[in-house]
Amino acid sequence: MNVIVGQSGGPTSVINASLAGVYQAALKAGAKIVYGMKNGIKGLLEGRLISLNGILDSDLKIELLKRTPSSFLGSCRYKLKEIENDTEEYEKIFTLLKQYDIGCFFYIGGNDSMDTIGKLSAYGKKIGSSVRFVGVPKTIDNDLMVTDHTPGYGSAAKFVATVMKEIICDATVYGTNYVTIVEVMGRNAGWLTAASALAKGEDCVGVDMICLPEIPFTVEGFIEKVANIQKRKKSVVIAVSEGVKLPDGRYVCELSDTVQDVDSFGHKKLTGTAQFLANECAKKLKTKTRAIELSTLQRCCGHLTSRTDITEAYQVGGAAVLAAMEGKSGVAITLVRISDKPYQYTTGTVEIEKIANLEKKIPVAWINDTHTDMLAPFFDYARPLIQAELTPFYVDGLPYHISLKE
Amino acid sequence: MNVIVGQSGGPTSVINASLAGVYQAALKAGAKIVYGMKNGIKGLLEGRLISLNGILDSDLKIELLKRTPSSFLGSCRYKLKEIENDTEEYEKIFTLLKQYDIGCFFYIGGNDSMDTIGKLSAYGKKIGSSVRFVGVPKTIDNDLMVTDHTPGYGSAAKFVATVMKEIICDATVYGTNYVTIVEVMGRNAGWLTAASALAKGEDCVGVDMICLPEIPFTVEGFIEKVANIQKRKKSVVIAVSEGVKLPDGRYVCELSDTVQDVDSFGHKKLTGTAQFLANECAKKLKTKTRAIELSTLQRCCGHLTSRTDITEAYQVGGAAVLAAMEGKSGVAITLVRISDKPYQYTTGTVEIEKIANLEKKIPVAWINDTHTDMLAPFFDYARPLIQAELTPFYVDGLPYHISLKE
Numbered sequence: 001m002n003v004i005v006g007q008s009g010g011p012t013s014v015i016n017a018s019l020a021g022v023y024q025a026a027l028k029a030g031a032k033i034v035y036g037m038k039n040g041i042k043g044l045l046e047g048r049l050i051s052l053n054g055i056l057d058s059d060l061k062i063e064l065l066k067r068t069p070s071s072f073l074g075s076c077r078y079k080l081k082e083i084e085n086d087t088e089e090y091e092k093i094f095t096l097l098k099q100y101d102i103g104c105f106f107y108i109g110g111n112d113s114m115d116t117i118g119k120l121s122a123y124g125k126k127i128g129s130s131v132r133f134v135g136v137p138k139t140i141d142n143d144l145m146v147t148d149h150t151p152g153y154g155s156a157a158k159f160v161a162t163v164m165k166e167i168i169c170d171a172t173v174y175g176t177n178y179v180t181i182v183e184v185m186g187r188n189a190g191w192l193t194a195a196s197a198l199a200k201g202e203d204c205v206g207v208d209m210i211c212l213p214e215i216p217f218t219v220e221g222f223i224e225k226v227a228n229i230q231k232r233k234k235s236v237v238i239a240v241s242e243g244v245k246l247p248d249g250r251y252v253c254e255l256s257d258t259v260q261d262v263d264s265f266g267h268k269k270l271t272g273t274a275q276f277l278a279n280e281c282a283k284k285l286k287t288k289t290r291a292i293e294l295s296t297l298q299r300c301c302g303h304l305t306s307r308t309d310i311t312e313a314y315q316v317g318g319a320a321v322l323a324a325m326e327g328k329s330g331v332a333i334t335l336v337r338i339s340d341k342p343y344q345y346t347t348g349t350v351e352i353e354k355i356a357n358l359e360k361k362i363p364v365a366w367i368n369d370t371h372t373d374m375l376a377p378f379f380d381y382a383r384p385l386i387q388a389e390l391t392p393f394y395v396d397g398l399p400y401h402i403s404l405k406e
Numbered sequence: 407m408n409v410i411v412g413q414s415g416g417p418t419s420v421i422n423a424s425l426a427g428v429y430q431a432a433l434k435a436g437a438k439i440v441y442g443m444k445n446g447i448k449g450l451l452e453g454r455l456i457s458l459n460g461i462l463d464s465d466l467k468i469e470l471l472k473r474t475p476s477s478f479l480g481s482c483r484y485k486l487k488e489i490e491n492d493t494e495e496y497e498k499i500f501t502l503l504k505q506y507d508i509g510c511f512f513y514i515g516g517n518d519s520m521d522t523i524g525k526l527s528a529y530g531k532k533i534g535s536s537v538r539f540v541g542v543p544k545t546i547d548n549d550l551m552v553t554d555h556t557p558g559y560g561s562a563a564k565f566v567a568t569v570m571k572e573i574i575c576d577a578t579v580y581g582t583n584y585v586t587i588v589e590v591m592g593r594n595a596g597w598l599t600a601a602s603a604l605a606k607g608e609d610c611v612g613v614d615m616i617c618l619p620e621i622p623f624t625v626e627g628f629i630e631k632v633a634n635i636q637k638r639k640k641s642v643v644i645a646v647s648e649g650v651k652l653p654d655g656r657y658v659c660e661l662s663d664t665v666q667d668v669d670s671f672g673h674k675k676l677t678g679t680a681q682f683l684a685n686e687c688a689k690k691l692k693t694k695t696r697a698i699e700l701s702t703l704q705r706c707c708g709h710l711t712s713r714t715d716i717t718e719a720y721q722v723g724g725a726a727v728l729a730a731m732e733g734k735s736g737v738a739i740t741l742v743r744i745s746d747k748p749y750q751y752t753t754g755t756v757e758i759e760k761i762a763n764l765e766k767k768i769p770v771a772w773i774n775d776t777h778t779d780m781l782a783p784f785f786d787y788a789r790p791l792i793q794a795e796l797t798p799f800y801v802d803g804l805p806y807h808i809s810l811k812e
Contacts, residue, residue, distance in 0.1 A: 011579050039581045070575035077580070161804055162709050169476035169807060170706035173417050174483070175445045203807045295698045300576035303568050304709055306803070386803035397712070397792035398567055401575060401609045 001030070001103040003321070005052075006037035006044065007071035007138075008078075008109035008116065012152030013159075013302045014313040015138045017066040018108045019073065021317020022136065023056055026104070029325050035100060038404075040107070041116050042076035045092060049100065055404070064402040066310060067392045069302030072404065077112065080119045083126070090123045097131050104132045104324040108317070110139035110150075114332055114356035121330030121352065132324040135332030135352055136316050140299045142191035143359045146350045147334035151316055152299070154309030154385035157195035159301045160184055160294065161386060164199040164207055164239065167292065172235040176288065179226060179281045180237045183274035183293045187243040188213050189361045192298065195382060196239035197374040208236045208372075213243035214361050215371045217252055222277060223284050225372065230285065242273050252276065303399050307388035312345070319347040343384035407436070407509035409727070411458075412443035412450065413477035413544075414484075414515035414522065418558030419565075419708045420719040421544045423472040424514045425479065427723020428542065429462055432510070435731050441506060444810075446513070447522050448482035451498060455506065456810070467808055472716060473798045474807040475708030483518065486525045489532070496529045503537050510538045510730040514723070516545035516556075520738055520762035527736030527758065538730040541738035541758055542722055546705045548597035549765045552756045553740035557722055558705070560715030560791035563601035565707045566590055566700065567792065570605040570613055570645065573698065578641040582694065585632060585687045586643045589680035589699045593649040594619050595767045598704065601788060602645035603780040614642045614778075619649035620767050621777045623658055628683065629690050631778065636691065648679050658682065709805050713794035718751070725753040749790035 003026045007015055019036075026034050034052045037044040056062055065072060080089055097105065107117050114135045121133040137144050140156035164182065171180045184193040190212030200206025208229045211217060229236045244252045256276035274291035282289045316333045323331060331349040338344040366378040392399030409432045413421055425442075432440050440458045443450040462468055471478060486495055503511065513523050520541045527539040543550050546562035570588065577586045590599040596618030606612025614635045617623060635642045650658045662682035680697035688695045722739045729737060737755040744750040772784040798805030 007579075011576055039579075043581075068575070069572050071579045074581050075579040158803060163703055163707070165804060165807065166475050166706040166708055167702060169474070169708070169809070170417055170702045173445075173477045173481040175449075175480050198804065201802070201804070203809055290702070292701045292703075293699065296573060296576045296696070297569055297698075297703070300572040301569070302572055302575070383803065388803070389797075389800055391795075391797070394795060396607070397564060397789065397794070398571060398604065398607070401571065403575070403609055 002033040002035060002101050003031045003104040003106065004035040004037060004049070004097070004100070004102045005106040005108070006040040007073045007075050008040035008107060008113035009075060009139065010110070010299055011070040011075055012138050012140050012299050013069040013155040013305050014152055014310045015070070015108055016068050016072045017310045017313035018136050018138060018151060018317035020062050020065045021314040022106050022321055023052055024062065025318035025321035029321055035102070036073045039074040040076035040078060041080065042078040043074065044096065045089060047096065061402055064393065064400065066314065067302060067390065067399070068401040068403070069300045072402070079112070080116055083119060083123055087123070093120065094124070094127065094129060102131060104134065104321070106134055106136055106320050106324070108136040108138050110141065111144055111355065111357055111359060114352055117332065118330065118352040118356045124329070132327070132329035134320040134324045134328065135355070136320045137332055137334070138313065140192055141186050141189055143189035143361070145355050145358045145360045148337040148345065149335055149385055151309060151313035153191060154306035154312070156192055156298050157198065157382060158306045158386035159298055159304050160192055160195045161198035162304060163294065164196045164237070165204050168199065168204055168207070168237050171237050175234060177230060178235050179278065179285070179287050179289045180235070181274040181278045181289065181291050182237065182239050183242050183291065184239055185294070185298050186213060186241045188359050190214050190241050191362060193239050193241040194362060194374050194378055197378065198382060198386065207239045208233065209238045210373055211238065211240040211244050212362060212367065213241045213245055214364065215367065216247045217244040218247065219252070219255070219280055223280060226281055227285055230287065240274055240277060242271065244273060302401070303392055305390050306386045307390040308385055310390045316347060323349050340380045340384060343387070408439040408441060408507050409437045409510040409512065410441040410443060410455070410503070410506070410508045411512040412446045412514070413479045413481050414446035414513060414519035415481060415545065416516070416705055417476040417481055418544050418546050418705050419475040419561040419711050420558055420716045421514055422474050422478045423716045423719035424542050424544060424557060424723040426468050426471045427720040428512050428727055429458055430468065431724035431727035435727055441508070442479045445480040446482035446484060447486065448484040449480065450502065451495060453502065461810070470799065470806065470808040472720065473708060473796065473805070474809070475706045478808065478810065485518070486522055489525060489529050493529070496526070499526065500530070500533065500535060508537060510540065510727070512540055512542055512726050512730070514542040514544050516543070516547065517550055517761065517763055517765060520758055523738065524736065524758040524762045530735070538733070538735035540726040540730045540734065541761070542726045543738055543740070544719065546598060547592050547595055549595035549767070551761050551764045551766045554743040554751065555741055555791055557715060557719035559597060560712035560718070562598055562704050563604065563788060564712045564792035565704055565710050566598055566601045567604035568710060569700065570602045570643070571610050574605065574610055574613070574643050577643050581640060583636060584641050585684065585691070585693050585695045586641070587680040587684045587695065587697050588643065588645050589648050589697065590645055591700070591704050592619060592647045594765050596620050596647050597768060599645050599647040600768060600780050600784055603784065604788060604792065613645045614639065615644045616779055617644065617646040617650050618768060618773065619647045619651055620770065621773065622653045623650040624653065625658070625661070625686055629686060632687055633691055636693065646680055646683060648677065650679060708807070709798055711796050712792045713796040714791055716796045722753060729755050746786045746790060
């Protein structure tokens with residue numbers, strides 16, 4: 001029996017640790033060949049499979065894989081058609097699975113990718129296939145339901161909090177009035193933006209305001225808050241989610257003239273929120289401003305990862321294989337927290353429909369009354385996830401990665 | 407006898423290692439008090455001096471200082487008036503120096519800051535002052551004359567090359583046509599942008615084009631080159647200097663509608679080059695694009711530094727004290743390379759007028775014929791400077807810094 005694994009959606013710094021977990025656990029469980037689909041389900045539909053056995057053939061390579069950011073197998077943003085409308089894609093996929101003697105199908109991804117697992121397992125059930133479909137959670141956005149948190153979030157949060165501390169160091173040097181607005185990823189859930197609250201400590205004053213997509217945003221209210229902070233502080237540093245929305249539901253970045261793209265899941269490409277707000281501050285408050293977009297660095301910064309996160313990413317990969325071997329299908333692996341201090345967790349499973357296409361937002365009770373900072377429950381939740389480091393292998397001064405040769 | 411030290415211009419990740427070097431060498435050389443000027447010469451003019459002896463009173467704090475990015479003492483961009491026009495500022499400064507029994511004056515900065523050292527030592531000479539003025543070089547731009555390279559460059563170059571590798575990992579995952587344009591700091595000299603060439607190696611295809619300010623730039627020529635690369639590669643990653651200029655001398659970013667600020671040295675604030683070029687590519691080539699500004703992270707990323715760079719930054723601080731103790735004044739410390747492989751260097755001194763207000767550019771012979779990549783001499787030059795790492799002290803998951811309490 002063979003297994004197949006794919007990666008989908010936006011990459012993270014630790015998504016390959018989950019791939020390593022699936023690979024090693026599958027071999028241990030008796031799989032003969034672990035196939036990788038290149039560019040996820042899209043590549044599979046094009047018959048682009050590769051055997052990973054010949055590629056990940058040493059402990060060193062597997063360790064390198066864990067320390068290589070972004071999706072080793074490539075990714076896609078591809079939505080399978082509704083089964084009622086069109087079964088051609090499904091027939092093609094199940095023919096391939098049979099042809100390659102695939103017993104288990106693992107898909108590492110976020111809530112869109114879980115939609116793929118859900119549809120495939122539903123179709124499999126319908127045609128009486130014995131293939132098991134298990135979702136392996138990943139996303140820097142941390143917006144998956146049921147699971148306590150999602151692999152990928154801890155490292156992205158560690159990066160955001162770290163660079164926020166460094167940006168604060170930088171922004172204060174001139175001692176002049178300065179408003180720095182840092183744009184953080186997160187379309188509808190502010191988990192990653194909230195991580196900037198972790199910057200605050202005995203050695204850092206922290207960010208002065210956090211703007212989350214969970215809280216309706218007005219430009220006037222924002223400017224007023226900045227003006228108030230400027231009364232007591234020269235350097236103002238603000239973390240703003242790319243996904244902050246006006247009361248009418250439009251994204252703030254839609255107010256700027258940046259070109260808007262839409263992906264195949266219908267999501268608008270968000271960018272330019274910080275620049276737009278910085279320009280507004282410059283105009284209304286006559287202050288110097290700087291807009292910083294953390295951009296893709298948040299999700300590909302393999303040079304700064306949370307060891308906790310990498311370990312968990314590896315473990316959910318292994319747990320997915322065990323779940324499949326136990327006969328489970330149409331499920332995703334979850335992380336279940338046992339305690340905050342000391343931090344303890346285990347893995348679990350959840351039916352895919354409780355997780356696919358849904359988004360988990362920050363509880364409003366974790367946000368302060370003025371909607372500018374996080375409260376204690378958030379710190380208790382997030383702090384364990386950024387603990388400890390896993391350094392890349394530095395070769396000749398730079399992190400060394402493993403990559404698929406074309 | 408006491409000494410005074412200040413930091414000026416844009417901060418770097420290792421500028422505090424030079425401060426540590428000055429501090430420890432000065433105490434060893436017999437200075438009673440090491441004063442710090444807050445916010446450089448601007449703060450000195452306002453009488454804002456602090457004794458560092460009570461602050462840096464343990465080995466741990468000095469080690470933390472070396473691992474804390476940005477200017478511990480604060481910075482300024484302040485140009486002293488020409489001595490012929492106005493001596494009031496000079497009289498004020500020299501009165502303060504006498505009052506605090508200052509024998510040596512150290513200023514850690516770039517070419518603008520060396521202008522300050524030059525003017526002060528010239529005025530000192532004129533009035534027969536015995537105070538010695540020594541410049542300690544720092545800049546991520548690496549654009550100082552005479553010195554082989556400048557502390558701050560190695561760490562910024564390591565950051566740029568590292569994230570370029572990570573961005574390339576990220577940009578290739580979807581296997582679709584994608585043009586990623588990464589904007590790197592460097593007003594007139596492309597040293598830091600050139601560092602993106604270091605990303606290329608056996609594990610990374612490297613960036614596809616490098617646009618330096620040394621080479622006149624046309625938008626049409628750029629689009630044509632991108633179109634040509636797209637014929638053979640889907641994901642195109644380009645490093646572009648914020649300072650690329652049109653044949654008529656205007657900065658490319660001036661073609662966009664971003665607000666332009668000017669600092670007190672008359673430098674325009676450059677930003678938006680990558681976004682402008684990405685928009686042009688989207689329009690002309692009908693391709694998906696992404697613009698990434700590395701922004702201040704390049705100069706404040708204390709979490710990713712070159713150990714070689716930190717060591718050298720520390721040593722030039724010490725060398726400045728030794729030079730002053732030997733009676734030198736109106737000089738800056740230089741790094742003198744002895745060999746590339748194995749890398750060896752020593753420190754030297756240079757008269758300040760050979761370094762102040764001048765800019766060192768990349769030799770054209772180090773750039774390939776098509777002006778898209780660097781040649782071997784650049785790699786021999788830059789590779790040693792990014793070697794080895796100095797990890798921050800991580801406390802509760804984040805780098806711990808030392809900072810001046812207000």
